[in-house]
Amino acid sequence: MKANSDGVISVIGAGYVGLASSVVFAGAGYKVYLVDIDKHKIKLIKKGEAPFYETGIQDLIKRGLDKGNLIPTDSYAEAISNSHIVFSCVGTPDSPDGSTNLQYVFDAANEALKYMQNGTLYAQKSTVSVGTGVKIASLFAKSGKHVEYISNPEFLREGTALRDTLWFDRIVVGNGSRKAIGHIFELYGQVEKWRQDIASSAGIVPPDNAPVGEYIIATNVKSAELTKLAANSFLALKISFANSIAKLADKAGADINEVMAAVGSDPRIGRDFLNAGRGYGGGCFPKDVSGLIASALEHGVDMDIMEAVQDVNASMPGYIMEKLQNYFQGNLKGRKMAILGLSFKAGTSDTRRSPGITLANLLVAADADVRVYDPEAMVEAAPQLHQKVQPQSSLSAAIKDAAAILVATDWPDFIHREVSDYRQQTQPPTLLVDCMNRFDILSVKRAGLEYMGIGRGDF
Numbered sequence: 369m370k371a372n373s374d375g376v377i378s379v380i381g382a383g384y385v386g387l388a389s390s391v392v393f394a395g396a397g398y399k400v401y402l403v404d405i406d407k408h409k410i411k412l413i414k415k416g417e418a419p420f421y422e423t424g425i426q427d428l429i430k431r432g433l434d435k436g437n438l439i440p441t442d443s444y445a446e447a448i449s450n451s452h453i454v455f456s457c458v459g460t461p462d463s464p465d466g467s468t469n470l471q472y473v474f475d476a477a478n479e480a481l482k483y484m485q486n487g488t489l490y491a492q493k494s495t496v497s498v499g500t501g502v503k504i505a506s507l508f509a510k511s512g513k514h515v516e517y518i519s520n521p522e523f524l525r526e527g528t529a530l531r532d533t534l535w536f537d538r539i540v541v542g543n544g545s546r547k548a549i550g551h552i553f554e555l556y557g558q559v560e561k562w563r564q565d566i567a568s569s570a571g572i573v574p575p576d577n578a579p580v581g582e583y584i585i586a587t588n589v590k591s592a593e594l595t596k597l598a599a600n601s602f603l604a605l606k607i608s609f610a611n612s613i614a615k616l617a618d619k620a621g622a623d624i625n626e627v628m629a630a631v632g633s634d635p636r637i638g639r640d641f642l643n644a645g646r647g648y649g650g651g652c653f654p655k656d657v658s659g660l661i662a663s664a665l666e667h668g669v670d671m672d673i674m675e676a677v678q679d680v681n682a683s684m685p686g687y688i689m690e691k692l693q694n695y696f697q698g699n700l701k702g703r704k705m706a707i708l709g710l711s712f713k714a715g716t717s718d719t720r721r722s723p724g725i726t727l728a729n730l731l732v733a734a735d736a737d738v739r740v741y742d743p744e745a746m747v748e749a750a751p752q753l754h755q756k757v758q759p760q761s762s763l764s765a766a767i768k769d770a771a772a773i774l775v776a777t778d779w780p781d782f783i784h785r786e787v788s789d790y791r792q793q794t795q796p797p798t799l800l801v802d803c804m805n806r807f808d809i810l811s812v813k814r815a816g817l818e819y820m821g822i823g824r825g826d827f
């Protein structure tokens with residue numbers, strides 16, 4: 369396949385993965401149909417608007433539309449029948465029992481199958497439980513059409529979705545024939561070739577250290593599926609490990625940031641994902657950890673280690689509450705508390721399983737007077753907030769006269785501003801609760817605020 373008019377791709381699902389992939393493929397010269405059954409979403413994208421906040425995405429949508437390379441549509445027929453490669457990027461929410469809900473994955477495969485031509489490559493980017501690909505491949509085989517199924521798991525992070533797609537560290541291809549691997553190799557080769565150009569048109573800053581590693585890792589389909597679940601679960605495990613040590617550091621008087629900097633300097637361990645704090649949230653880690661546990665259960669394998677990871681993570685907002693109760697001597701009633709940050713991480717408006725929201729609701733349950741602010745996530749957070757939580761339209765309004773300011777998301781505006789700004793808008797003593805351990809303790813104290821971190825020896 370060539371990066372010219374012969375190269376036609378369909379991407380099913382306009383979520384983080386689907387939208388980021390489509391605008392990047394379009395930027396690399398492919399004609400990309402972005403298919404979603406949500407007509408409202410498609411209408412927005414056609415107008416050049418992103419359905420969620422993600423750095424640079426709006427610019428690349430506009431660029432794709434202007435060049436005629438990006439074609440948003442709700443019609444499978446229009447998109448799929450013209451495409452050589454179809455990427456499935458639909459959502460895989462978790463079911464109430466923790467297993468992965470694959471309804472959309474199978475719906476997309478069945479719908480696409482109606483229109484795929486012989487020779488089409490169907491690439492699964494959605495995170496699925498182990499064994500899903502084999503089922504879809506046999507569904508394709510039964511249809512009598514020659515459609516090849518591969519697993520091509522996605523490792524992008526929200527907030528840096530475009531940068532991760534442009535500067536990928538590995539491409540995993542499960543089940544690919546030589547021809548299929550060749551197509552994927554060529555596609556990502558084009559992305560690599562055009563990435564500087566795409567990035568600069570959207571103001572995306574390249575990573576400091578461009579990722580190195582295996583370019584394409586070819587595996588069987590089940591290995592590729594398990595790789596995705598295992599990779600995310602391992603990262604979640606690192607975070608829960610850091611949080612467990614943080615609780616000990618608090619009691620023992622150590623500083624978790626110092627400990628993890630030293631521990632992580634061993635290249636066998638690595639510093640990444642050892643940041644202790646209010647725990648992980650989002651649409652991936654919580655779901656992928658429970659998906660791995662459910663998959664293991666299905667195969668009669670115990671996954672106690674990941675259950676412990678879940679338990680530690682779930683305990684973190686409660687742990688912060690315990691620290692607050694301790695600090696305010698059990699009296700939070702009527703106290704003005706500001707929460708800064710409602711998205712599950714900086715750089716995104718996504719509020720799924722967001723610790724900032726959990727903290728706001730826990731504080732309301734403790735009868736505190738709770739004000740919240742986030743630069744991008746107010747709209748998405750609203751339905752999840754208790755009605756007594758008071759949303760504010762600015763940081764200043766949220767922190768005015770607060771007894772405690774909880775920085776729950778590390779938005780640059782929150783962590784890089786002068787600490788004295790916080791001090792000037794409150795009456796001492798004001799407590800700064802550094803829920804992600806991003807502040808320098810001395811600077812906070814020098815500015816006249818009290819400091820509370822997570823695992824920084826101040827319990």
Ligand code: UDX
Pocket residue numbers: 522523524525526527600603607640641642643644645646647648649650651652653712713
């Ligand atoms: C994750 C994976 O990183 C990505 O490879 C995969 O494709 C999707 O899932 P994402 O959920 O977007 O990406 O965010 P990530 O940056 O991994 O952070 C997840 C959560 O962990 C956030 O709430 C973040 O604040 C938290 N976190 C991260 C920590 O608490 N400590 C850390 O050290 C790192």
